[in-house]
Amino acid sequence: MSAPQFNTWQSVQDEVLRRIHAREWPPGSAIPHEADLAVEFGCARTTVNRALRAVAEAGLLDRRRKAGTRVALHPVRKATLSITIIRAEIEGLGMAYAYRRILAETVKAPAPVQRRLGIRNDPMLHVRALHLADATPYVLEERWVRIASVPTIMEADLTQQSANEWLVANAPFTHGDIAFSASAASEAEATFLACAPGAALFVIARTTWNGAAPITSVRLTYAPGYRMVTEL
Amino acid sequence: MSAPQFNTWQSVQDEVLRRIHAREWPPGSAIPHEADLAVEFGCARTTVNRALRAVAEAGLLDRRRKAGTRVALHPVRKATLSITIIRAEIEGLGMAYAYRRILAETVKAPAPVQRRLGIRNDPMLHVRALHLADATPYVLEERWVRIASVPTIMEADLTQQSANEWLVANAPFTHGDIAFSASAASEAEATFLACAPGAALFVIARTTWNGAAPITSVRLTYAPGYRMVTEL
DNA sequence: AAGTGGTCTAGACCACGTC
DNA sequence: ACGTGGTCTAGACCACTTT
Numbered sequence: 001m002s003a004p005q006f007n008t009w010q011s012v013q014d015e016v017l018r019r020i021h022a023r024e025w026p027p028g029s030a031i032p033h034e035a036d037l038a039v040e041f042g043c044a045r046t047t048v049n050r051a052l053r054a055v056a057e058a059g060l061l062d063r064r065r066k067a068g069t070r071v072a073l074h075p076v077r078k079a080t081l082s083i084t085i086i087r088a089e090i091e092g093l094g095m096a097y098a099y100r101r102i103l104a105e106t107v108k109a110p111a112p113v114q115r116r117l118g119i120r121n122d123p124m125l126h127v128r129a130l131h132l133a134d135a136t137p138y139v140l141e142e143r144w145v146r147i148a149s150v151p152t153i154m155e156a157d158l159t160q161q162s163a164n165e166w167l168v169a170n171a172p173f174t175h176g177d178i179a180f181s182a183s184a185a186s187e188a189e190a191t192f193l194a195c196a197p198g199a200a201l202f203v204i205a206r207t208t209w210n211g212a213a214p215i216t217s218v219r220l221t222y223a224p225g226y227r228m229v230t231e232l
Numbered sequence: 233m234s235a236p237q238f239n240t241w242q243s244v245q246d247e248v249l250r251r252i253h254a255r256e257w258p259p260g261s262a263i264p265h266e267a268d269l270a271v272e273f274g275c276a277r278t279t280v281n282r283a284l285r286a287v288a289e290a291g292l293l294d295r296r297r298k299a300g301t302r303v304a305l306h307p308v309r310k311a312t313l314s315i316t317i318i319r320a321e322i323e324g325l326g327m328a329y330a331y332r333r334i335l336a337e338t339v340k341a342p343a344p345v346q347r348r349l350g351i352r353n354d355p356m357l358h359v360r361a362l363h364l365a366d367a368t369p370y371v372l373e374e375r376w377v378r379i380a381s382v383p384t385i386m387e388a389d390l391t392q393q394s395a396n397e398w399l400v401a402n403a404p405f406t407h408g409d410i411a412f413s414a415s416a417a418s419e420a421e422a423t424f425l426a427c428a429p430g431a432a433l434f435v436i437a438r439t440t441w442n443g444a445a446p447i448t449s450v451r452l453t454y455a456p457g458y459r460m461v462t463e464l
Numbered sequence: 465a466a467g468t469g470g471t472c473t474a475g476a477c478c479a480c481g482t483c
Numbered sequence: 484a485c486g487t488g489g490t491c492t493a494g495a496c497c498a499c500t501t502t
Contacts, residue, residue: 182414
């Protein structure tokens with residue numbers, strides 16, 4: 001007889017996933033308690049807990065104290081997107097990276113940007129720059145930085161290093177939001193990205209804070225054909 | 233005198249995050265070993281491990297056996313997108329959900345779809361459907377399902393329930409890939425989504441497998457103005 | 465009130481990678 | 484070879500939630 005051995009939390013996780021996928025534990029049903037599973041698997045409850053927690057984080061289990069653990073009815077799969085530096089992204093594709101600053105000015109931000117950041121009339125650094133891959137336009141970066149939050153950026157040479165890269169290295173942030181959308185190329189965008197006006201462009205808008213202090217808001221407009229890919 | 237108390241792994245995590253953000257542990261620098269931190273924090277090494285592992289998963293620390301733990305030079309922030317069923321997404325916005333099947337046929341899939349799924353000439357179910365929010369077009373679903381992988385789908389009434397929803401409930405998958413892009417509306421898409429041809433549309437392409445068996449490949453084309461939002 | 469997951473501890477052994 | 488993180492154990496107490 002002797003049940004198979006489950007010595008590691010990963011082997012327990014594999015077995016749990018197998019039972020879920022095989023419908024031995026159907027969606028919505030309650031699964032045995034940690035203590036029972038520990039006995040069945042012949043390991044410590046801590047190990048079972050580690051495994052179940054990992055599966056729950058993946059969205060396949062719902063766990064609640066007292067209520068127990070149930071197989072998720074609508075497995076909310078989570079796709080994780082890694083937000084990297086643009087230079088690293090391009091070089092990772094095996095292409096040559098180049099960067100061209102188009103504009104840098106100190107101004108009051110337009111109303112929509114102020115609203116996103118929750119500020120009023122603070123002086124902002126406005127930077128527009130183009131990132132190129134193998135000498136062809138890759139993405140247009142349109143950025144506002146709240147100077148009071150990152151005063152040292154005024155001493156950075158943004159003709160050589162992108163604001164994107166400088167901020168990643170020098171301006172830590174605690175949280176932010178990010179939005180993905182599609183947008184028709186404006187006349188200006190079409191010129192910079194070497195495409196036709198009205199072309200469908202992939203856009204990422206990101207706003208970040210350091211604690212309560214707003215840092216920056218950026219709009220990245222990608223050249224036609226860009227695809228953001230990840231795994232499930 | 234007496235160092236502050238860190239009884240829980242979350243309090244340890246908070247302190248670690250504070251030191252990283254405050255640059256007490258600058259980017260690229262090595263931080264003390266788990267054992268040393270356990271002594272400093274006055275807790276078990278297990279607790280320190282739990283905290284550091286969580287911070288490492290968030291991308292702020294790089295951990296390697298023997299090499300030790302370092303503050304990440306380029307913190308790779310991860311955005312997690314939850315993939316839900318479309319009806320839940322629309323109802324979650326407080327809008328009325330409606331669904332209209334446009335087409336369902338059993339055919340051989342076109343070459344690009346076969347290539348994505350890694351199959352040849354298998355019979356496929358092809359479904360085209362429109363999801364509406366408050367009676368206006370929300371997203372167009374264009375889907376291919378490999379019948380051999382999910383035979384029971386032929387008995388489902390896809391005029392009432394969307395293939396999206398049926399599959400989530402009845403066809404478990406182990407892994408998949410997902411791509412986001414922007415695309416100009418074709419004549420057909422413009423008609424279904426009630427927009428102008430050439431309009432910039434947000435597109436999600438998803439392909440899923442159950443183990444080695446390909447399940448389905450779907451292209452979701454959203455009506456103009458759609459934004460996919462998440463937090464960092 | 466009681467049951468379930470969440471967490472902490474102290475000690476131990478192990479796997480991996482760097483030296 | 485050896486140092487560091489990775490994990491396991493057995494037992495205990497606690498927090499949250501539902502009954």
